[in-house]
Ligand SMILES: [Zn+2]
């Protein structure tokens with residue numbers, strides 16, 4: 001039909017002309033799938049046509065044969081401006097299609113469109129959905145087979161979406177069988193998809209390598225079955241445990257965004273180092289890191305001693321504890337806050353305290369340092385490090401054990417004039 005191809009190709013003038021002649025066209029659908037003009041415009045990212053149709057009071061939630069909405073189409077194809085426009089026009093984010101019982105959030109996660117995911121989540125957070133349904137219930141919404149958006153993103157190798165969903169409260173150990181019933185977890189599906197990045201994200205959030213699916217398999221077995229050797233090596237219950245974020249409920253949940261991003265990077269970097277060791281003995285090697293680390297080596301000599309972390313004497317202070325103002329590096333902050341094992345019995349431990357003065361940590365922020373030209377801007381985590389290569393996090397945290405020795409050096413820099421509290425209770429070594 002002429003009008004549909006004009007919509008598909010974004011020929012606004014023709015579509016307007018055709019609608020002048022025959023206003024009923026806005027309600028016409030394709031013969032078999034019963035796509036409306038709005039569906040076709042959403043799938044093809046034709047934002048002008050969507051705006052024009054919505055201005056003519058077309059219902060944003062028109063359904064096709066499979067009960068899919070234009071919003072699902074826009075989310076599936078990653079057409080972010082169309083997603084925004086449809087939501088502004090009141091499109092319902094809580095519609096389920098009749099194929100797999102999926103929502104627009106499932107579509108965005110499954111097809112790997114992080115921006116669309118963010119916009120939909122924001123809409124859920126600020127709309128009646130949060131009130132009537134509950135935001136975290138929406139984040140963990142299940143399709144007809146029990147899969148949450150996190151399951152789909154993990155299976156489809158979409159680490160960015162995995163990250164966003166976890167950050168917004170997706171349950172890392174959700175089972176497709178429903179609460180308390182055996183089923184696949186997102187880690188099982190990441191193992192099936194074979195994405196190292198997704199596997200790493202999930203493990204860092206405390207995904208359980210020993211949880212069994214409905215057939216009694218752990219993720220390791222699933223990865224082996226699908227011949228994803230590198231994933232299997234990380235999922236092998238006998239390989240080293242990754243570092244895991246502390247319970248998000250504890251205090252990272254309300255962490256300053258900038259500091260949080262820095263700590264997340266440090267944690268991923270630390271886990272990558274561990275992975276190198278795990279994979280060393282196998283035939284698999286990691287792809288080279290996304291950011292060039294070698295380029296940073298030019299900066300290594302630039303850390304002045306006043307910026308140096310007084311715990312490890314290795315990295316620059318990048319994190320400041322408030323309210324006391326003591327500073328340390330991101331790696332040492334993680335060692336302070338992270339548990340080596342996801343363990344529900346330690347999750348309720350008292351919040352960590354400042355290692356220097358033992359006052360409670362009100363907030364962690366990115367440390368401001370004075371640079372050569374004294375502009376006082378924040379330094380980024382990768383810059384200003386004394387040595388980058390061959391430091392693993394386990395080495396970093398083992399330097400905690402030597403804290404008393406470090407303290408006796410008397411090299412506690414400003415503002416670390418207080419003694420370092422050496423008790424091991426704040427480092428979870430269990
Ligand atoms: Zn340090």
Ligand SMILES: [Zn+2]
Nearest residue numbers: 324326354357
């Ligand atoms: Zn302090």
